[in-house]
């Protein structure tokens with residue numbers, strides 16, 4: 001293991017040190033949407049690598065030290081590793097005010113202003129130039145599919161949506177996703193779309209360029225893909241349909257079919273495991289439930305009822321064989337463009353270790369994710385529209401069954417257990433990131449625990 005370097009002179013960035021680059025970042029990081037450790041104080045920050053992308057722009061990998069933080073499962077040191085691109089200037093132009101991180105008072109950068117370079121069009125342009133010219137740069141390596149031409153001079157814009165990563169759109173032709181929380185190993189959001197493209201699966205935009213680091217460990221840092229310019233995501237479309245009182249079942253049916261197609265391509269591209277070992281899966285789900293109940297007290301009264309679902313899973317027939325899956329499928333991860341559904345963002349649930357996200361799992365995990373999403377959408381309206389969600393869920397399963405050759409609705413115990421597991425994940429996710437949304441998955445928890453589905 002490589003030794004990590006302190007981010008400020010004098011060792012680990014201390015609580016009282018102000019004015020150093022480390023102190024500025026320690027104050028700025030926890031305020032970012034993509035910062036995963038919001039529930040624990042950030043005690044220290046260490047520098048893993050620093051590379052000059054071009055004059056005035058630094059690429060950093062930093063390691064957080066947080067009390068009570070679990071190891072992310074990779075071989076990077078314990079804590080979380082984040083990717084930062086920092087613009088360093090004497091004076092920041094007022095139009096970049098929102099990108100400001102602060103002014104460094106001491107150390108090698110004393111007197112200079114630091115900003116988030118991904119919010120700076122000039123830096124975004126130069127980052128694309130790096131991707132257009134593959135090759136190594138210190139510990140970084142830029143690579144591309146030589147069969148695709150990426151033109152120079154595409155105007156960049158930052159996607160403003162609240163996300164787990166940072167995405168830049170170039171000339172409405174390409175989208176670059178810069179992974180913020182980095183785990184060692186290849187990121188499934190590169191690995192899977194490349195493999196699906198190899199299968200000729202047109203439902204997933206194929207990567208055209210990417211960059212990675214080899215220090216302190218191998219890790220994917222960013223992926224450039226074709227941008228679908230007139231696409232609308234499934235969440236927006238579902239909410240629009242609800243607002244207009246419109247039926248969404250034809251779209252849900254088509255989405256079920258598209259999901260099955262992606263599953264078939266995944267099963268062809270990656271090794272398929274044996275039939276599900278339900279007892280082991282149920283034990284894992286029970287463990288996750290207990291851990292979530294530890295963090296979110298509101299879950300505790302429902303633990304016995306929810307555990308029943310996992311018990312039923314352990315006792316039921318093995319489900320479909322384990323295979324690579326999407327891992328975090330919901331309406332925000334599907335795009336509708338030109339009358340077709342496309343699937344994006346194969347990273348899986350961000351809080352799970354990378355090895356787990358890359359392992360073969362039941363395809364029911366994805367089906368349950370999407371079923372939960374129809375429930376989320378229906379609960380955005382007052383009064384709640386359970387019938388709308390029920391019809392979408394039915395249609396989605398019917399579309400899936402027609403394309404996959406097996407019907408998820410006939411796997412009741414399996415579906416209920418995976419839906420429960422997903423709702424437990426959502427409770428934890430909302431408690432950490434969007435406490436106002438907690439009632440949405442909690443309503444499902446109540447339904448699944450008390451009424452059994």
Ligand SMILES: Nc1ncnc2c1ncn2[C@@H]1O[C@H](COP(=O)(O)OP(=O)(O)O)[C@@H](O)[C@H]1O
Pocket residue numbers: 159161163164165166167175177205225226227228229231233332333335344345347
């Ligand atoms: N190929 C694409 N074409 C059009 N829009 C896209 C594409 N890929 C992603 N997007 C848009 O970017 C958003 C964020 O992408 P996503 O991969 O989900 O990032 P994150 O992991 O940060 O949530 C999506 O919700 C979608 O609106």
Ligand SMILES: O=P(O)(O)O[C@H]1O[C@H](CO)[C@@H](O[C@H]2O[C@H](CO)[C@@H](O)[C@H](O)[C@H]2O)[C@H](O)[C@H]1O
Pocket residue numbers: 163164235328330331332333345349350369372373374376377426429
């Ligand atoms: O898209 P991400 O990879 O960032 O996924 C995370 O954030 C999602 C919210 O943005 C979260 O999804 C939950 O909320 C959605 C509505 O905003 C809903 O459609 C999903 O069904 C629900 O799970 C997702 O769980 C999380 O991993």
